[in-house]
Each structure stands twice: as structure tokens, then as C-alpha cells.
Amino acid sequence: DYMGMLATVMNALAMQNALEQLGVxxxxxxxxxxxxxxxxxIRRRALRHLEKGRVVIFAAGVGSPYFTTDSGAxxxxxxxxxxxxxxxxxxxxxxxxxxxxxxxxxxxxxxSYDTVLSDNLKVMDASAIALCRDNDIPIVVFSIREQGNLxxxxxxxxxxxxxxxxx
Numbered sequence: 001d002y003m004g005m006l007a008t009v010m011n012a013l014a015m016q017n018a019l020e021q022l023g024v025x026x027x028x029x030x031x032x033x034x035x036x037x038x039x040x041x042i043r044r045r046a047l048r049h050l051e052k053g054r055v056v057i058f059a060a061g062v063g064s065p066y067f068t069t070d071s072g073a074x075x076x077x078x079x080x081x082x083x084x085x086x087x088x089x090x091x092x093x094x095x096x097x098x099x100x101x102x103x104x105x106x107x108x109x110x111x112s113y114d115t116v117l118s119d120n121l122k123v124m125d126a127s128a129i130a131l132c133r134d135n136d137i138p139i140v141v142f143s144i145r146e147q148g149n150l151x152x153x154x155x156x157x158x159x160x161x162x163x164x165x166x167x
Contacts, residue, residue, distance in 0.1 A: 001065035005032055008069055012059035013037060019055060026055045031063030031072065043079050050080075070124035074131040085137050086153065087124060088144035093161030094123050112166025123163060132163070139163040 009030050016026040027049045028038035038059065039045065046056045061072030070087070077085040091099055092107065094116065099105040113133035116123050123129065123141055132139050142153045142160035152158030 002032075004069070005060040005063065008061065009034065009038065009059040012057045015057055024055055025053070026057060028057045028059055031058070031060040041076075046080060056080075068125045068128065070128035071131070074124070074128035074137070077137050078131055078135040082137060085132055085139045086150075087139055087141045088150065089141060090143065090145055092143040092146065092149075092159045094121055094141050094163065096121070098122075108161045110162045110164065110166065113163060115166065116163055129163070133165070136165065 009028070009032070012028045012030070016028050019026045027046075029041045029046055030038045031041050033040045041058060041063075046058075049056050058072065058076040061067055061069040062075055063072075073085055073087075076082075094108045094111050095102075095105040096108070096119070097105045099107070111121070113129055115121070116129050117126055123139065129139070131137075140153060140160050140162055142158060143149055146159070149158045149160075153160050
């Protein structure tokens, strides 16, 4: 578990480096303290960074074993009162079955939290879905493998599925 958390810190530092090369001031906060490379997760400090126009990247999930990084992302989104949680993955959204093994899988444009949970759609772990549901945070699921898709999704386009309260 800790090796996975450390991997997310390395990824966050790589993302920070890429953003800062583009001129975007960025801070990394980690749930596992490692003062030499990033800040600890401190909500008020993160809010202050955002107020100053900085990007804040949260790493190391919740800092405890048995919780996925999805749960960490949902927790940070709730703490920061985010408008949405973006979930980059290897497929272009949420499907009714695994599109890698079922060529007839159908992609949802929009799907409810409850459908994701009741149909066990494997978007994120159930705790993360429930936390987003309970805090009314839509989840935008998109492919990180399509070049430019993140920018498209951030701009309101691109190919993605939105998980929300639904109808």
C-alpha cells in the first residue's frame, strides 16, 4: 500500500514539474509527510494556495492502507468543496461492462451514483462513489490515453461520462 502511495507522490511531482514548465505555479501536498519534497496536506494552506491562483496537487491518497487513491481523491474533493472530481482512466468513460473484454459494452454519457453502485460498474471504489454522492460532487470519467482529452474535458468538451445524482 505504501509503495502505491509513494508512486502517487512521484506522479504528482512529475505533474508539478510539467505544469511549472508551462508557467503554472503548483504545489504538491502529500498525505504522507515528506517535507523535503512536498507539503503535508493542510486544508487551510491548500485553500490559500488556490486563492493565490496556484494549482494544488494532492498525493498519497489518505495516507493509510486499505483506502484507495480514489477514496483520497473523493475526500480531498469534499474537503476543498470542489465543483467536480476528474477521474482519468484507460477508457473513455463508464460502460455497462468492461469494454476491453466485451466489444458490445455500451458507454454512458451520464450515469447516477446509485446505478454505478448497484450495478457494480467499477468506476471507482464504492466508498469514493458514496462520498461524492453524499457531497453532491459530480465525477467526470475520461481517458488519459487520448491526446488532448484532459484539456478538452476541462473546456467542457471531449469524450467523458458524468456520474452524478441523475434523474
